[in-house]
Amino acid sequence: MHLTGLFDLSLVGRANREALQYDDGASVRTLTFAALDARAGRMAGELASRGLSRGDRLAVHLPNRIEFIDLYLACARLGVIFVPMNILYKERELRHIVGDAEPKAVVAAVQNGATYPESTVVWDVDELGRAAATREHARMIAPLDGDAPAMIVYTSGTTGVAKGAVLSHNNLAANAITLTTVWKISENDRYLAMLPLFHVHGLGNGLHSWLISGCRMRLLDRFDQRTTPRVMLDFKPTLIFGVPTVYVRLLDTAVMSDDDARTIGDAARLFVSGSAPLPAHVHEAFHRRFGHTILERYGMSEALMIMSNPYEGERQAGSVGPPLPGVSARIVGDEGVVLGDDQVGEVQICSPHLFSGYWGRPDATADAFDDGWFKTGDLGVRASDGYYALRGRRGDLIISGGFNIYPREIEELLLENPLLREAVVVGVSDPVRGEVPVAYIVADDALSTSAIEQSCRSQLASFKVPRAFIRVESLPRTALGKIQKHLLPPWQKPVNS
Ligand code: MLC
Numbered sequence: 265m266h267l268t269g270l271f272d273l274s275l276v277g278r279a280n281r282e283a284l285q286y287d288d289g290a291s292v293r294t295l296t297f298a299a300l301d302a303r304a305g306r307m308a309g310e311l312a313s314r315g316l317s318r319g320d321r322l323a324v325h326l327p328n329r330i331e332f333i334d335l336y337l338a339c340a341r342l343g344v345i346f347v348p349m350n351i352l353y354k355e356r357e358l359r360h361i362v363g364d365a366e367p368k369a370v371v372a373a374v375q376n377g378a379t380y381p382e383s384t385v386v387w388d389v390d391e392l393g394r395a396a397a398t399r400e401h402a403r404m405i406a407p408l409d410g411d412a413p414a415m416i417v418y419t420s421g422t423t424g425v426a427k428g429a430v431l432s433h434n435n436l437a438a439n440a441i442t443l444t445t446v447w448k449i450s451e452n453d454r455y456l457a458m459l460p461l462f463h464v465h466g467l468g469n470g471l472h473s474w475l476i477s478g479c480r481m482r483l484l485d486r487f488d489q490r491t492t493p494r495v496m497l498d499f500k501p502t503l504i505f506g507v508p509t510v511y512v513r514l515l516d517t518a519v520m521s522d523d524d525a526r527t528i529g530d531a532a533r534l535f536v537s538g539s540a541p542l543p544a545h546v547h548e549a550f551h552r553r554f555g556h557t558i559l560e561r562y563g564m565s566e567a568l569m570i571m572s573n574p575y576e577g578e579r580q581a582g583s584v585g586p587p588l589p590g591v592s593a594r595i596v597g598d599e600g601v602v603l604g605d606d607q608v609g610e611v612q613i614c615s616p617h618l619f620s621g622y623w624g625r626p627d628a629t630a631d632a633f634d635d636g637w638f639k640t641g642d643l644g645v646r647a648s649d650g651y652y653a654l655r656g657r658r659g660d661l662i663i664s665g666g667f668n669i670y671p672r673e674i675e676e677l678l679l680e681n682p683l684l685r686e687a688v689v690v691g692v693s694d695p696v697r698g699e700v701p702v703a704y705i706v707a708d709d710a711l712s713t714s715a716i717e718q719s720c721r722s723q724l725a726s727f728k729v730p731r732a733f734i735r736v737e738s739l740p741r742t743a744l745g746k747i748q749k750h751l752l753p754p755w756q757k758p759v760n761s
Contacts, residue, residue: 265410267340267433267472270440274478275301275337278451285499286330286483295330297478303330304337305401310392311338313399316368318343318406321416323367325349325358325378328461328485331389334396335371336461336471339414340433343406346415347428348462350667352725355379356677360426361418365623410434416623417464419565419668428623429566431468438616439568440472442588447534447559447575449503453479456501458487458510464565465539465666470505479503489513493520493528500531507539507666508546511558512696515549522553529554534575538563539666540698541654547581560584562654567638568617571652583651591615594637595646608655611644612637662691662699667727669701674728677720678703683711686739689730690749694757702755703730706738731757 274283279298286293295303316322322344326332339346347365349358359381362370370380374388414436416428443449455474459466474481482499484492487510496504506514513519520528535550535558542560551557561572562584571593573585587593594602595609603609618638621629632639643655662669671689678687686706691699705716713733720729732755740751 265433265437266405266408267414267437268337268405270437270472271337271340271475274451274475275304278478281451281478282480283478284330284333284481284483287485288330300333300337302401303334303396304341305403306399307331307334307338307392307396308341308404309399309402310396311335311344312342312404314369314387316342316344318408318412319345321345321347321365321367323347323349323362323365323370324462325351325353325370325372325380326389326462327351327373328457328466328483329389330483331371331393332461333471333483334393336467341403341405343408343412345413345430348415348417348467350462350725351460352667352727354723354725355381356723357426357725361428364418364426365416365428408433410437411620413620415467417565425673427625427628429619430621430623431464431568431619435568435617435619436468436472438590439468440476442590442617443469443473443569444477446572446588447473447503447536449473449477449479451478453477453503453533454499454501455479455481455503455505456484456496456499457481457505458484458492459505459507459666460486463539464563464568465505465507468568469563487513489516489519493524496528497524500528502531502533504532504535506535506537508537508542509540509665509697511535511537511542511546511550515546515553525553526555529556532556534559536561538569540663542581544581562642562652564640564642566619566632567613567615567640570611570613570615570640573651580651583647583653586650586652587613588615591617593646593652595644596634596637596639600634605646605648608643608645610658611640611642611652611654613640614638660691662689662701664691664694664699664701664727665697667725669728671701674701674703674720674724674730677723678705678716681707681711681716681719683708684716688739688747688749688752690752692731692755692757697727700731700757701728703733704736704739704752705733706736 274297283297284295369385369387371387410433413430414433415431418426537558538561557579563569571584573579592614597603597609641658660671674689675687684707689703692702694700740748
C-alpha cells in the first residue's frame with residue numbers, strides 16, 4: 265500500500281484535530297492535520313518543480329524540525345526515495361552516503377556550516393520552505409505499489425563502509441500498523457518526539473505511529489536533559505519512545521525531582537526503550553521512581569521492529585519479549601543448525617517489515633540472508649516461555665547513546681596517519697551511554713594523541729570519537745594474527761569526564 269493512503273487516515277480523516285506542537289524558534293506553534301496536509305502538498309509541488317519524480321533520491325541532513333516532516337510526506341506522495349542522514353555526520357561520512365545513494369539534492373540548514381562533497385546540489389531548508397509556502401496546495405500522489413522503496417537508511421557494516429538498507433512503503437506500513445495495535449496507540453495519545461527523526465526509531469516508529477493513529481505529537485529538536493523535563497511536565501505525554509541513555513538521564517535526581525518524576529509518570533501510559541540494551545537496574549529504578557515498567561523492544565534499521573515485550577502481560581527486564589505479529593524468528597548455531605530453547609546462537613528472522621536489500625549491493629545483500637532468513641548478527645536465546653534475550657553481537661558493533669559505531673570505520677581513519685602503525689577500537693562500558701569507543705594504538709613517539717583526536721573530531725560524528733587513545737607496544741594477537749581484544753590493558757574513565 266502507498267504510505268500516503270495510511271497517512272490520509274489522519275491528514276484527511278482527522279483534518280481538524282490538533283496534530284503537532286513544535287517550537288519555531290520564537291514560540292510553540294500548533295498545527296492541525298489539515299494544515300500539515302497543506303504544507304506537505306505545497307512541498308511536494310516545490311520538489312516536483314525542481315525536477316524530482318518517482319524513484320529519484322532526496323537526501324535530508326536536518327535536525328528535528330517541521331520541514332523534515334514536510335519533506336518526508338512530500339517524498340512519500342511523489343514516490344521520491346527519502347535518504348535521511350545523521351545530523352552529526354561530517355564530510356567524510358556524508359561523502360560516502362551521497363556517493364552511494366546519488367541523490368538529486370541534499371536538503372540542509374546551510375548556516376549549520378556542514379560541508380558536502382563538491383558537485384553536490386545543496387538546497388537550503390529555509391529557502392526551500394519559503395519557496396514551498398508560495399505554492400498552491402495540490403494533492404500530487406504518484407501511483408505506486410507497496411513494494412516501491414520509500415527510504416534508504418544507511419547503517420555501517422563490519423567492512424567499515426555504510427550500506428543503504430532499502431525500506432519499502434509496505435515495510436514501513438506493516439511496522440507501524442503492528443506497533444499501533446500491540447502498543448495500543450490511539451488518537452487519544454500524546455506522543456513526545458525527542459529522538460532524532462533521521463533514524464528508524466524516531467522516524468519508522470515514532471513519526472509513522474503518530475500519523476497512522478492520529479494522536480497529538482510534540483516535536484523537540486532533541487532530548488536535552490536541561491530542558492526536556494520541563495516540556496514533559498507541560499505537555500504531559502502519554503507515550504514516550506527513548507533509548508536507555510534517555511532513561512538513565514531522567515533517573516538523575518539533578519535532572520528531575522522525585523515529585524516531578526511522579527507527576528510525569530502519573531500522566532504517562534507507556535514508556536518504550538530500544539536501540540540498545542536497557543540495564544536491569546535502570547528498569548527497576550525507573551519503576552520505583554516513575555511508577556512504570558519500561559517496555560523494552562528489539563529492532564534494527566534493516567528490519568524495523570522485531571520483538572517486543574507485551575503491553576498486557578509480563579515485561580521482563582533483560583528480555584526483548586517474543587517476536588511481533590508476522591515476525592518469524594529462529595536461533596541458529598555456528599554450523600547453521602537451528603537450535604532449541606536456552607541455547608545461544610544468531611537471531612535470524614523473516615518479517616513483513618524486513619528490507620529488500622542494500623542499495624546497489626547485491627553481494628552484501630546475499631551475505632545478509634540465509635535461505636530467505638535475515639541474519640541479524642545479534643546473538644540471542646529463546647526461553648521456554650517464548651521470550652527472547654539478546655546476548656551480544658557476532659560482530660564488533662559498539663552502541664553509544666543508541667547510536668551505532670563500527671570500530672573498523674574509526675580504525676581505517678586512524679591508520680591513514682603514517683605515524684600510526686596499528687590501531688584497534690573497542691567498546692568500553694559506560695554508565696550513561698552504555699558503551700563508549702576507546703582506541704589502542706601502536707605509534708611513533710612523534711605522534712601526538714591530541715593531534716590524532718583532533719583529526720577524528722574533524723572527520724567523524726562526535727559519538728564515534730574515541731574517549732581515549734592508549735599507546736601500547738604491540739597489539740595482543742593469536743598465532744593466526746587475530747587481535748585478542750580481551751587482553752588489551754583495561755581503560756578506566758577518568759573521574760569528571
Ligand atoms: C546527541 N548529540 C546531538 C544529538 N544527539 N547533537 C545534535 N543533535 C542531536 N540529536 C551529541 C551532542 O552534541 C554531544 O556531542 C553528544 O551527542 C552527547 O550529547 P549529550 O548532550 O551529552 O546528550 P546525552 O544526554 O548523552 O543524550 C544523548 C542522546 C542521543 C540520548 C540525546 O544519544 C540520542 O538522541 N540518541 C538516540 C539515538 C537513536 O535514535 N538511535 C536509533 C537508531 S535506530 P559531544 O561532541 O559533546 O560529545 C535503531 C533501531 C532500533 O537502532 O531498534 O531502534
